[in-house]
Amino acid sequence: MFISTLLIFRFLLASLGCMAAGLVVWAMTAACRRYLPQVAVQRSIWLLGQVTVVATFLAFLLPHSERLRLLPAIELPETMLSAPAAPEHAAVPAQAGAIVRDGNAPTNYRAWLNRGAEAWLSLYLLGLAYTMGRVLQAHRTLNGLAATGERLNLTGRHQGLDSAAPPPSLTIIEVDAPISPMLFGWFRPRLLLPRHLRSFDPLQQQMIVEHELTHLRRHDLQWMSAGVVLQTLLWFNPFMRLLRDNLAWAQELGCDRDVLRNRPPSQRKAYAAALVAQLRLQPHPVTHSAKTALAFGVVSARTVAARIGLIREPAAMPRSVWARGAAIAGLASIFAATLAFQPALADRAAPTAHAATPATFSCTDMVDAISGARLVHDGHCDERVTPASTFNIAVSLMGYDSGILHDAHSPSLPFKPGYVDWNPDWRETTDPTSWIRNSTVWYAQQVTASLGARRFQQYLNSFGYGNLDTTGDPGKDNGLAMSWIESSLKISPAEQTAFLRKIVNRQLPLSAHAYDMTARITALGTLPNGWQIHGKTGTASPVLADGSDDARRSYGWFVGWATKDGRTVVFSRLVLQDKQDRAAGPATRDAFLHDLPAQLDAL
Template sequence: MSAADLMLLRFLLASGGCLAAGVAVWAVTALCRRTLPDFAAQRSLWLLSQITIVATFLVILLPHSERLRVIPQIDLDRVTQASVPAAATPTAAAPAPRAGRIGHMAANENNWLATGAQAWLLIYLLGLGYSVGKLMHARRMLNGLAATGCRMDTLHAHDGFGGWAQGTSAADVIEVDAPISPMLFGLIKPRLLLPRHLRSLAPVQQQLIVDHELTHLRRRDLQWMSAGVLLQTVLWFNPFMRLLRVNLSWAQELGCDREVLRGRPQVQRKAYAAALVAQLRLQHRTLATALAFGGVSERSVAARIALIREPAGAPRKPWARCAALASLAGIVLGSLAFQPALAWRMAPAAVAEAGSGSAPSVVLSCTEIVDAASGQRLVHEGQCDQRVTPASTFNIAVSLMGYDSGILRDEHAPALPFKEGYADWVDSWRTTTDPSSWIRNSTVWYAQQVTAQLGEATFRRYIGAFGYGNEDVSGDAGKDNGLALSWISSSLAISPGEQVVFLRKVVNRELGLAPKAYEMTSRIIKLDTLENGWEIHAKTGTSAQVLAAGRGDEQHEYGWFVGWASKGGRTVVFARLVLDPRQDGKPAGGRAKRAFLRDLPARLDAL
C-alpha cells in the first residue's frame, strides 16, 4: 500500500468522522433550540456549527501529534494478518507456504481498502462537481432574472424607499416583472431585485420589506450566507451541513425581522406578517445564493410570524451559551484525541515471510524516504528521530573513508586473511575477505582493520566532516575501543532521519571526498535492479539493543536497511529501522531488507 493510498484512506476516515461529528453537532443545536431559543435564533450558532464539522474533518484528515491521540494507530498490515482464520495455520513443517498465503491475503485486504478509498474519492469529486454546478446554475438564473429588469436610478420613485434618503442603498436596485419575493444577491456586487407587484402593497408594507432586505446588506448577511453555502458545498455528502445552513438562513431572516420591527406598533407588525405570507405564496423555491424575503421554507416562515407576534425572547443565559459553545469545541477536540491514525509497517509482514507462527509486536519502527536532489520528504512513518546504533550500516561510512584515504583500492583489494583473535561471530567471517565480501557479509574485523589503519585522529576527523549521527566514537566507557566497536551497540548513534541526511550527502557528493570514494562505495553496495527498473544501493545492519543496565537485550534486536534507489536521473534515499523480537538464524537487518524490497516497487511507482 502506497503513501497515496494511505492518504486516501485517511480521507475516507475523515469523511466518516465528519458524519459522526454532524450527529453530535445536530444534537447540541437541537438542545439549544429547545432550551435556548434566543441563542438558537442567532446566526453565529449555526455558522459555528458548520465550522465545527469542517474542523473535525480537517483534524482527522491532517496528521497530528501522537501525544494527543487516545486511540492507538491502526497498523494496516497487522490488521489484515490478524484477519486470517486460526484454522488456516499449517504445521511447522510447511512455514513458507503459510507465509505466502498470509502475505497474499494481506495484500488482497489492503487492495480492497485502497480500492474502496479510491472509489469514495471519485464519488466525492463527482458530487462536488454536481454541487458546484448547481451553484453556478443558480447564479446564472439570478443574473438572467436581473438582466430582464430595469435598474432604478431614482429610489424615491418607489414607495418602498420612502424612509431612506436618496443614494443610501449600497446595492443596485432592479425592478423585475416576475412572481418572486424581493431578494438580495451578489457577494462582490450586491443587487436587490424587487418584483413589480410589490407596488400593489400598502406603502408601509413596501417600506418594511425593503428595509428588511437592506438590513441584510448592513449586517453583512451576504458574507455569512456565502460562508455557509461554501462549507455545505465542500462537505456536500453530509446532510447535517445542509440542515445547519438552512437554519443559518432562518436565523439571518429572523435577525433582520427583529431589527426592522424594533419599536414598531402592533399594526405595522401585523402588516409585515401579512406581507410575509403573501410573498411566500408567490415564491416557489428559494435559491441558496440569495437572501429572499419570505424565503427558506413554510415552516421557518411560520416560526418567524410567531416571533413577530410575540417578540419577547427567552432570557439570556450566559452560562448556558458558554456551555453550548464549549460543546462544539469539545466535538473538535474529541475528534483530535479519539481519531485513530493509519500506519503501514512492514516488520510484521517480514516476520510472516520468515515463517514464524505469529507476527510479534514491533517495539520501534520507522520508514523514511527522501528525494535526493530536493530533500523533499516523500515518506515519513513511525519513530524516525530516535538515535540507535548504526551497526553494519556504518560500513558505508567506513568504505568512504577507506577509499578516500587509499587503504581500500578496488572491489577486491586489499584481500586480507582471517587471523585468530579477529571477530568470528559468523562462520563466513573466518576466511580471506576483500571489500566486496566485507560488505556482503558485514565482516566486523575487516572494518576494524580499516579504522585501525586510519588512526583515531583521522577517524574522528572523517566522522566530524560527515556529521554522522551524534559523532561520538569514544566507544564503551573506560575500554578505549572507539576505533574498533563504537558503531556496534556502543557510543555512536544515529537516527533514521540522520541516516537519510548522510546518504543525501553521499549521493550528491557533498562530503569533500575523492571521486573514487563515491564510485567504489556505490559499486560494492549495489544490489539487484528492481522489476520496475530502479537500481538499489543499500546496506543492512543488525545489532542488539543495549538496556539501561549496560547489558544487551537478549529478546530484541535492531534491524537496519539504508541506501538509495535510482532510475531515469532521479534518486531517492531511504532508511528503514525496526526493533522487534529476536529470531535465531534470521537477523533483523535481513528481515527488514526483504520486507522493504518486497513493497518498494509499488512505493517508488507511487512517488
C-alpha cells in the first residue's frame, strides 16, 4: 500500500486533531483533579484520557463515515494534493498506445503545503525513533543498576521483608545507590531496594516494601507500560505526558491508600516521614531514568505533597461510582465529537484544467485484484449512485457471453431515427469498439433489448451488481433501456471495484470469449511506466427530489484496471462536481490517469 500525498495530509490533520483533543481531555481531567478528587485518584481516568487522544489520532487517519461526520469537507482541491490535471488536448486514446500527459507546474503554495506535510511526517518518524531510543536507554540503565546489586533470597535478610509475602516470581535486589525502592520490569518484575533503607525504622521499611508489592498486585506495571507506549506513539503531544504523569500520581496514591488502610495515626506519620527522608536521598538523574523505564516507587517533590495530604486526611478521597462514570462518559463524548466534527480532505474533488469550482464530493477506491488488499479508500466510496456508462462493461460481458456481440467490430449497427442521440457522435453507424469509446446509449439499449428483461436480470444477479434494481423510472416500464441511466440501478465505487475484481479474476459465470473481448474493447493504452490500462468513463446528472435532473451538478465516473508484470490493480473514481463545458466522465478520467503512474510506481 503506497502512502499518497492525501494520506500525508491526513496524517498532518490527525496530528493537529489529537492536539486539540488532548487539550480538551486535559482540561476535563484537570477539572476532575481540582473539583472531583475522588475521580482524579482513579488510575483508569488518566489512562482512558490517553486512549481517547490516541483514538482521535487514529480516527482521523482511517476512512470515516459520512453518517457520523457533521462538518462539511475542507475545500482542498485535489490539485493541491497531487499534480495538476492534464489539459483537455491530452485526451486518452481509444486504441492501444502510450498515454502521455503534460501537466502544469504546481503553484508555490501547493508546493509549500506538500513540503510542509512531508516534513512533518519525517519529523514525526525521527521523533518517534528518538523517544523509543530514550525508553530503551532507560531500561538499560535500570538493568545495569540491578546488575550491580545483591539478590536477596531469604526474607529474613531484610527487615522490610519480614511481614511481606512477595510472589516467588519477584526478584528482589539490594543496591548500594541513593535511589528510592522501585519496582520495574513488565515480564520479569524486579524490586530494587537501596542499602540505606536499612537505616529506616523497621515499620517504615515494611510499609515502603508493602507499597511496592501493592503496585505488583494491582498490575500497575502493565498500566504504566500502556501509558508509556501511548505517550511514545504521540511523543509530540504535551498533553500525553501530562496525562501519563498523572497516571503515575494516581497509582502512587492508590497504593498509599491500600497500604495505610486501617493503620493508626502514628504509623501514617511514620510513613510520611519516610517519604520525605527518601525524597532528600534521591537524585534527579536516577529519578528521571527510572520513570522513563516504567519503574515504580520513585518519590518526587511534585507528588509528595499530594501523597502526604492523603495520608493526613484519608477520608477526603472517597470512591464515587457516579462521578467516575460521568468522567468516563465525558471522555467518550470527546471521542464521539471527533468523529462527528472531523473534516475530510478526500471529499472535494479537484477542479481539473476545465473546472471553475470544486466538486461536491469524490471517491478514489483501488484494490489489488489478486489479494483483495485495499490500496486506497478515500471519500464517499460506499455511496450508491447511477453507474451511467460504466455499466457498458457489464453490458459488454452480457452481449459477448450471450452471442449478441461477436467481436470488436461486429455487429455494426446503423443509427436510426428515434434512437437516443444526445451526443452528435451517436448519430452514426456503431460497432462494439466505437460504442465503448463514445458511450453510445442506443447501442447498449439494443443489446439489453435482445437479452430481454428476464435474462438481463439474471445476469445482474450473477454479477452481484450494485442494488440489482432494474425496474427503471417509476411508472414508465423502461428498466431494460434506462435503469442504469439516472434511474433505479445504483452502485457504489467500492462495489464497482468488487465487480471489476471478479472480472479480472474471471470469477463470473461467463465464457472466456466474453472476458477477452470486454478487455479488448475497454483497452485504453499503456502508461509511460508500462502499466496497461483498461477502463470506462460515465457521466450523469443527479436526480432531484422532484424527479428532474440537477442542472448544476454532474457525476463523473472512471472505473477499470491496470496490469503490469502479472500484477493487476482495479480502481474506481467518482466525482460529483459542478457542470463544465466538458463531460464529467472524460475529465475525471484524465485527472485520474495524470496521477496514476506515480501512484502505481509506489506500490
